[in-house]
Amino acid sequence: MDWSHYRFCSLWSLPAPPATVYAVLERPEDYPRWWPQVRAVTRLDDTTGVLTIRSVLPYELSFTARQTRRDPAAGVLEVAMSGDITGWARWTVTPDGPGTLARYDQVVDVDKPLLRRLAVPGRLLFRTNHRLMMAAGRRGLLRYLEAV
Template sequence: MDWTHYRFRSRWTLPAPPASVYAALERADHYPRWWPQVREVTRLDDATGVIRIRSLLPYDMTFTAREVRRDPAAGVLEIAMSGDIEGWARWTVTAHGDGTLAHYTQEVAVNKPLLRRFAVPGRPVFRANHRLMMRAGRRGLAAHLRAV
């Protein structure tokens, strides 16, 4: 098993129409406004940006995100990532009752030396750190959608 490889999945139920959720998720440069752990997004061009994140643990992760797929009809947003993490992430947005289900899938390998060094003993802590980040993101997006 490669201890530096991670696959994450999250499901966010949100009280807003799919088009509104999709519109918020496709504006990655606005994530720091509602997602506390997304500290900074710097656009490089229309399809690429540098993102700096930090959750509960005392380290930042920085990566370049490049848009791979933007398909509003299918509700899909996908990026390729390189830097402290290497891999991809995808949002799939669908109607769910009166609101929306936003399904997040991420598959990455960690390149950051500190995280590689502690890959085996730190794995449960790193996964918990990611869960906390995703929980805060869901809460932040829900509040943002209520405000707009």
Template sequence: MDWNHYRFRSLWPLPVPLTTVYEALRTVDEYPRWWPQVRSVNQLDDSVAVLTIRSFIPYDLTFTAREARRDPEAGVLEISMTGDIEGWARWTITSDGTGTLARYDQVVDVNKPLLRRLALLGRPFFRLNHRLMMRSGRRGLLRHLQAV
């Protein structure tokens, strides 16, 4: 088993219209306004940005996100990532009753040297760190969308 390889899935039920959720998730440069763990977004062009994230473990991860797919009809936003983490992430946004379900899938390898060295013992904490970051992101997005 590669202790530096991770697969994540998060489901965000949101009582907000699908098009509103899609637009908010598409606008990556706005993430720091509502997602506290997204520390910075440096938009390089329409399809490339450099992001720095930090959740509860006080360690920054910086990566370049390149748009791989933007399909409003299918409700899909997908990026490839290189840097401290490498792999891909995808939002799939679907109708869910009167609201929306935002599904986040991510498959990454950790490249940051210290995190690689701590992989075996740190893995449960890294997974918990990600879960807490995603929970905070959902709460932040919901507050942001309800304020709009």
């Protein structure tokens, strides 16, 4: 088993129409406005940007995200990532009663040297750190959607 390999899935139930949620999620340069752990997003071109994130633990991850799929009709946004983490992430936005279910799937390998060295003893902490980041993202998006 590669202890630096992670697979995550988060489900966010949101009280807004799918088109509204999709419109917010397709603008990663705005993530720092509502998602505190997304510290910076720098667009390189129409389909690529560099993101810096930090959750509870005292380390940052920086990676380049390149859009590989943007399908508003299917509610899918997908990126390939390279840098401190390598892999892919996908948002899938679908109707859920009067609101939306936003599903976030991510499969990555951690390439940052310090985190690779701490892979075995730190695995539970790293997974918890990710879970806390996703929970904060959902709370931030809820507040942001209320304001728009």
